[in-house]
Each structure stands twice: as structure tokens, then as C-alpha cells.
Amino acid sequence: MINSLDKIIKLARKGFYFSLLGIRQFALPAVYKTCIKKAIYLTQERKIQSQQSRCRAEKDSFRCELISFNEVLRLSRILARKIKASGYMPDLIVAIGRGGYVPGRLVSDFLLFNDLTSMKIEHYSRAADMREEARIKFPIPVEITGKKILIIDDVTDTGETLNLAVDYVLNLNPASVRTAVLQHKISSNFTPDFYAQKIIKWRWIIYPWARYEDLAGFAEKIIQNWTLDLSQIIAEFKHRYELDLKETELLEILDDLAERGELESTELDNRKLWSLKQ
Ligand SMILES: O=P(O)(O)OC[C@H]1O[C@H](OP(=O)(O)OP(=O)(O)O)[C@H](O)[C@@H]1O
Numbered sequence: 001m002i003n004s005l006d007k008i009i010k011l012a013r014k015g016f017y018f019s020l021l022g023i024r025q026f027a028l029p030a031v032y033k034t035c036i037k038k039a040i041y042l043t044q045e046r047k048i049q050s051q052q053s054r055c056r057a058e059k060d061s062f063r064c065e066l067i068s069f070n071e072v073l074r075l076s077r078i079l080a081r082k083i084k085a086s087g088y089m090p091d092l093i094v095a096i097g098r099g100g101y102v103p104g105r106l107v108s109d110f111l112l113f114n115d116l117t118s119m120k121i122e123h124y125s126r127a128a129d130m131r132e133e134a135r136i137k138f139p140i141p142v143e144i145t146g147k148k149i150l151i152i153d154d155v156t157d158t159g160e161t162l163n164l165a166v167d168y169v170l171n172l173n174p175a176s177v178r179t180a181v182l183q184h185k186i187s188s189n190f191t192p193d194f195y196a197q198k199i200i201k202w203r204w205i206i207y208p209w210a211r212y213e214d215l216a217g218f219a220e221k222i223i224q225n226w227t228l229d230l231s232q233i234i235a236e237f238k239h240r241y242e243l244d245l246k247e248t249e250l251l252e253i254l255d256d257l258a259e260r261g262e263l264e265s266t267e268l269d270n271r272k273l274w275s276l277k278q
Contacts, residue, residue: 100152
């Protein structure tokens with residue numbers, strides 16, 4: 001059965017072309033008419049989900065999930081298998097930095113493939129804070145004209161990063177472009193050609209290569225205008241982000257932020273309290 005938006009859109013397009021050829025709507029096979037309606041509905045639905053994902057990520061509280069290196073390895077293996085099974089044989093893999101560096105390297109390993117390069121796109125600053133729009137920080141450093149390209153990233157959230165990456169690559173006249181991510185959120189307005197896992201219920205995913213950075217950002221958001229001790233900060237992590245953190249891990253991050261001059265600590269009744277540096 002037809003179950004993905006892209007297949008439905010394809011059928012809907014066929015229906016649209018029929019109508020351009022002068023075949024009236026009522027003469028169209030029922031499946032095309034249903035698909036046109038469903039495609040309009042699902043496209044609107046996807047837009048709403050994408051806006052919701054943007055709003056959630058801008059809120060003070062949302063669900064997060066910590067992903068381990070073992071899980072990254074498992075997902076990369078699945079992703080490589082899917083790419084292999086499709087028969088697509090790239091000439092060059094482009095990892096999107098920074099999140100796509102490790103998946104790009106692992107997938108190229110599982111494909112026994114050597115030609116891996118990268119470009120850097122920035123869409124978020126620290127801890128789920130979204131910039132106005134995604135931007136290319138470092139372009140692809142090699143010639144890609146006439147080559148079959150495979151772009152690899154860790155995740156699609158709004159989909160803006162991959163939209164930008166594909167537009168950019170297409171402008172350089174490759175032979176073809178495919179995209180692959182470990183985890184594809186259905187809230188994304190871009191559907192990659194390959195993904196290891198589909199994420200249906202939106203959550204902010206914290207990969208092991210960004211764990212420190214994300215937790216530091218969330219800690220600063222929690223502290224904001226408050227003066228809190230370690231146990232209060234841990235409780236807030238649980239309450240706002242559904243994250244269970246160990247004291248030792250958080251303490252290391254808080255000490256680092258203090259050393260960088262972003263936080264300050266004071267002692268009160270044998271309690272160490274943390275606040276933003278004024
Ligand atoms: O679909 P989107 O909403 O664009 O989000 C996905 C992108 O966001 C993250 O990168 P980020 O901008 O955080 O840069 P980083 O990889 O350097 O952390 C992630 O690694 C993806 O590239």
C-alpha cells in the first residue's frame with residue numbers, strides 16, 4: 001500500500017499531469033484523485049509539524065534523548081546496508097559537519113569506501129538554539145562536477161540543513177546526489193533518500209559528539225536568573241528535558257563554564273551555588 005508522502009505526491013503529480021493533458025478530474029482513476037487530496041493534506045500536516053518542531057526547540061522545556069556511541073554504530077551499520085542494497089555507488093561521500101563527521105566516517109567504513117570529504121553547515125548554536133537560517137561555514141574543498149555524491153548527516157530536524165546542502169551541491173553540477181542520515185524526524189520538510197531510523201515523536205537528540213556542548217547549553221538555560229545548587233540543577237534537567245544526569249558529569253561541565261567565565265559559584269551554608277556571571 002502507498003504509505004509515504006513522497007509516493008503519494010508522485011501519484012498526485014501524475015494525476016495533475018493527466019489534468020494538464022485535458023483529462024478531466026472526474027475521468028481520472030479514483031486512486032489519483034484520492035492521492036491529490038491526501039498529498040495536499042499530508043503536505044500541510046508536514047508543514048505544521050515542521051513549525052511545531054521549530055517552536056518546541058525554541059521553548060524552555062522539551063524532551064531530549066541521549067544517544068550512545070554503540071547506538072550510533074548500530075545506526076551507521078543499518079544506514080550503510082540500506083545504501084548498499086539500493087545499488088547507489090557514490091564517487092564521493094560528503095559529510096556535513098559537524099554532526100555528520102562520525103556517521104560519514106562510519107558509513108564509509110561499512111561501505112569499504114575511501115573518498116570522504118566534508119562541508120560545514122551551521123543551523124543551531126548551543127543547546128537547540130536555532131539560528132535564523134542554516135548557512136554554509138566551510139564549502140566542499142574538492143571538485144565534484146560529474147561525480148555521484150552521497151551527502152551524510154546525523155539527523156534531519158527541520159530539514160533546512162539538507163535542503164541547503166543539496167541546493168549547494170546541485171549548483172556544482174554533480175552527476176547525481178543522494179542524501180543519508182542516521183535519524184530522520186518526520187517533522188523535517190526534507191526527506192533523505194536513506195535513513196537508518198525514522199523519528200515519529202519529536203525530541204531533541206543529543207549525540208555523543210555533542211553531549212558536553214548540549215548539556216552545557218541546557219545548564220545555562222536552567223540557571224538563567226537563578227542561583228541554584230547541583231541537586232536543583234539536576235532536578236531541573238529531569239523536569240525540563242527528561243534527562244537523568246549524574247552529579248559528576250554535570251559538576252565537570254559547571255566547573256568548565258565557571259573557568260570560561262560564563263558561570264560563577266558561591267558558597268552558602270556548605271552548599272555550592274551556581275549563577276550566570278554578571
Ligand atoms: O534539519 P535541521 O533543522 O537543519 O537540523 C539538523 C542539523 O542540525 C545539526 O547541526 P548544527 O547546526 O547543530 O551544527 P553542528 O553539527 O556543528 O552541531 C545536525 O548536525 C544537522 O546538521
